[in-house]
Amino acid sequence: MSAVRITNGKVLDPANGEAATLRDVVVVDGRVAAADAAPANAETIDAKGGIVMAGAIDIHSHIAGGKSNISRLLMSEEQRAIREPKGEFCGCGGGLSTMTAHATGCRYAEMGYTAVFEPAMVASNARHMHAEMADIPFLDTGGYLVLGNDDKLLDFIATGASQQEVNDYVAWMLAATKTMAIKIVNPGGINAFKFNQRKLDLDEQNERYGVTPRKVLQTLVKAVKELGLAHPIHLHGCNLGVPGNEQTTLDTIAAAEGLPLHLTHVQFHSYGTEGDRKFSSGAAKIAEAVNKNPNITVDVGQVMFGQTVTASADLMSQYRNRGIATPKRWLGMDMEMDAACGIVPFEYKDKNFVNALQWAIGLELFLLIEDPWRVFLTTDHPNGGPFTTYPHLIKLLMDRSFREEQFARLNKAARKASNLLEIKREYTLEEIAIVTRAAPAKILGLTDRGHLGAGAVGDVVVYREDKDREAMFQKADYVLKDGRVIVKDGEIVDLVYGRTHQVAPDYDKSMDSKMDRWFDEAMGYKAKTFRLSDDEIRGGRGTVRHQTVRAS
Amino acid sequence: MTGLVLTPREEFEARVDLGGMLPGMADLAKHKIGYGGSTVELGELFDVSGSANGRLTIEGGGRLDRVGARLVEGEIVVKGDVGHSLGSRMTGGAIVVDGSAGDFTAAEISGGKVAVAGSVGAHLGAAGDGSRRGMSGGVVVVAGSAGRRACERLRGGVVVVGGDVAEEAATDLIAGSLAVAGKLGANAGRGMKRGTLFLRSADGLASGFHDAGDHDLVMLRVLVRRSPELAAFLGKDVTKARRYAGDLNIAGKGEALIVSR
Numbered sequence: 001m002s003a004v005r006i007t008n009g010k011v012l013d014p015a016n017g018e019a020a021t022l023r024d025v026v027v028v029d030g031r032v033a034a035a036d037a038a039p040a041n042a043e044t045i046d047a048k049g050g051i052v053m054a055g056a057i058d059i060h061s062h063i064a065g066g067k068s069n070i071s072r073l074l075m076s077e078e079q080r081a082i083r084e085p086k087g088e089f090c091g092c093g094g095g096l097s098t099m100t101a102h103a104t105g106c107r108y109a110e111m112g113y114t115a116v117f118e119p120a121m122v123a124s125n126a127r128h129m130h131a132e133m134a135d136i137p138f139l140d141t142g143g144y145l146v147l148g149n150d151d152k153l154l155d156f157i158a159t160g161a162s163q164q165e166v167n168d169y170v171a172w173m174l175a176a177t178k179t180m181a182i183k184i185v186n187p188g189g190i191n192a193f194k195f196n197q198r199k200l201d202l203d204e205q206n207e208r209y210g211v212t213p214r215k216v217l218q219t220l221v222k223a224v225k226e227l228g229l230a231h232p233i234h235l236h237g238c239n240l241g242v243p244g245n246e247q248t249t250l251d252t253i254a255a256a257e258g259l260p261l262h263l264t265h266v267q268f269h270s271y272g273t274e275g276d277r278k279f280s281s282g283a284a285k286i287a288e289a290v291n292k293n294p295n296i297t298v299d300v301g302q303v304m305f306g307q308t309v310t311a312s313a314d315l316m317s318q319y320r321n322r323g324i325a326t327p328k329r330w331l332g333m334d335m336e337m338d339a340a341c342g343i344v345p346f347e348y349k350d351k352n353f354v355n356a357l358q359w360a361i362g363l364e365l366f367l368l369i370e371d372p373w374r375v376f377l378t379t380d381h382p383n384g385g386p387f388t389t390y391p392h393l394i395k396l397l398m399d400r401s402f403r404e405e406q407f408a409r410l411n412k413a414a415r416k417a418s419n420l421l422e423i424k425r426e427y428t429l430e431e432i433a434i435v436t437r438a439a440p441a442k443i444l445g446l447t448d449r450g451h452l453g454a455g456a457v458g459d460v461v462v463y464r465e466d467k468d469r470e471a472m473f474q475k476a477d478y479v480l481k482d483g484r485v486i487v488k489d490g491e492i493v494d495l496v497y498g499r500t501h502q503v504a505p506d507y508d509k510s511m512d513s514k515m516d517r518w519f520d521e522a523m524g525y526k527a528k529t530f531r532l533s534d535d536e537i538r539g540g541r542g543t544v545r546h547q548t549v550r551a552s
Numbered sequence: 553m554t555g556l557v558l559t560p561r562e563e564f565e566a567r568v569d570l571g572g573m574l575p576g577m578a579d580l581a582k583h584k585i586g587y588g589g590s591t592v593e594l595g596e597l598f599d600v601s602g603s604a605n606g607r608l609t610i611e612g613g614g615r616l617d618r619v620g621a622r623l624v625e626g627e628i629v630v631k632g633d634v635g636h637s638l639g640s641r642m643t644g645g646a647i648v649v650d651g652s653a654g655d656f657t658a659a660e661i662s663g664g665k666v667a668v669a670g671s672v673g674a675h676l677g678a679a680g681d682g683s684r685r686g687m688s689g690g691v692v693v694v695a696g697s698a699g700r701r702a703c704e705r706l707r708g709g710v711v712v713v714g715g716d717v718a719e720e721a722a723t724d725l726i727a728g729s730l731a732v733a734g735k736l737g738a739n740a741g742r743g744m745k746r747g748t749l750f751l752r753s754a755d756g757l758a759s760g761f762h763d764a765g766d767h768d769l770v771m772l773r774v775l776v777r778r779s780p781e782l783a784a785f786l787g788k789d790v791t792k793a794r795r796y797a798g799d800l801n802i803a804g805k806g807e808a809l810i811v812s813r
Binding site for chain 1: 680681682683684
């Protein structure tokens, strides 16, 4: 039996209503246990002056897969320039916006993150992505399956297949790729791009299938609801980055018709067309709509200044942005019959009007959306900025004077166009604990994570209380993963691997033969080759399966 | 004049990484070097004798990687073979090897001189991993042959190879000169933007090179005066050359000059 007792720390556990209670946290055999459950010889960690929280969870960060790998190749000079510091458990790999697997795990763990989810797993890439996620130490992972541009689904919708059949298809795909949730990227738009359409709004038709994004979205939202998945549709909507897309986003919220919907990197979808430059903040309108509709959750996708790489399945928007690539190179590719891939390196500059306003829009969203349980802290790593900027972002949210200081450096016209200074709100420590831990666990249906109640997984973090919140969240004092100490004083001290999470709703077995036939007819390989088995996940350890209640 | 002399104590059991070792270093025996997966002091593997005067001789080679990498000044002489990345990214000074060298010899150097009496591996003077530009200055002379992709993405400087080069030489060459006295491997000069290849025969040039006829180039005389290494290749008073322009597939402005002796 292994046991660890963390004493003298203030426990901040919003999921269980604990706001800085002075109590011991005891982890026995990898699970949080009652205070008296620890044996006398348990390892004791003195957390005096520290804040104890559950391990942080990143709901949306592109850490693995085809696009990450291609970004590394495209930005090979970054791999050379930024090397991981040598240490007993680190020292291989590097990069920042194109970080390698091992470095990703190390940097996340040092900040107190113990679970990170890859939000865009293109089905034909599933095997590669699982292999790469298994190479990331310290973190629990899982993928969201990209649907909505796959020819099979569009074909189902175009030929008037029943919702039941679509549900079976979605469940079959989830089981085959061993994924956590459904992601939609530009519903129907990537497919339309392949047939030479260069824009597709919510109610425009994909010319090949005659299907609108609204129809794709509503079909899948319903499928997720009926399959009983915990995580709602993870939607990267239409018109990403297009000025005036706030209206599309509002229409999308209405299109959900009260069913649960998660809008991802909503900052990129909150642009108006006011002002001389026809680019303005739509944050107020979007925040108002989110506040009004309790079925909507969002993650922000905050823009952070500096060099990064944007990598997305949304080739339609990446193709549009190719001209502003810095450095000047980009790449777009077709991904089987599932989706596409576009890589555009980009540097966000605080003296650039658009970038500066994007930065302000993200913060406005964070501050104007009232319920911290429905907004999550992300930069859409690496698209808005690398995840290593999270501590800086937390400081921006928690410290108004710091925020105003940073605001003063922005492009002058952008300062004029933004209302950020009028917002007085500062995030409390408890709210930070919600947006980085409790709320992501809840929205993903991870009942034993994101809190420190008895029975929760032993992912525990101790931060040293510091007025400078950036310094506080940069390096955790202690991080426990499954009850083992992996970080001590901000340094990695042990190597532990996490688990892969999946959902596996039932489906009608007739879908097996239907999919066999589809693969034989349309794909370059057999369905049985496509399907992943548990032997292929983390060297045969398999996945953690989350039950779903299939609503009848 | 001998300067420092390094003599290997015994045969190496693993590869030795001499990157960062410079001839002017005081207390060289204490300098940390890579040995297999571990780090050791240089004095554990080599006897160090003589005094530092900017010249360093390694008596006997073998599994020595990154000799003279990032060299700034001074001279390194190796009596034997060396491994990969000889002199890579050096900015000045000179390296003389009387044996052969491995891959990435003189990769990305921007100055100085590298002379190898034997042959070299792939990627001579080329761009290393994570770089878009190869060697940008300096002089490299290889008496023997060179491996694949010699001078890939070369940006400047002069490279002279006495023997043959393997396929894909001068791929995506940006600028600079490569002279090859022996045979050329297939597909040489593919994607070449500017720069010059001095050759004995056009066999092996990429398909994008087009014959531009015989020329009388007085320029060659000037070149010979400026570069003794090229003089050794071209000979005195040569002006006649057959010129090929390429790579026209990418509208490149490079050229291959066929000069016979």
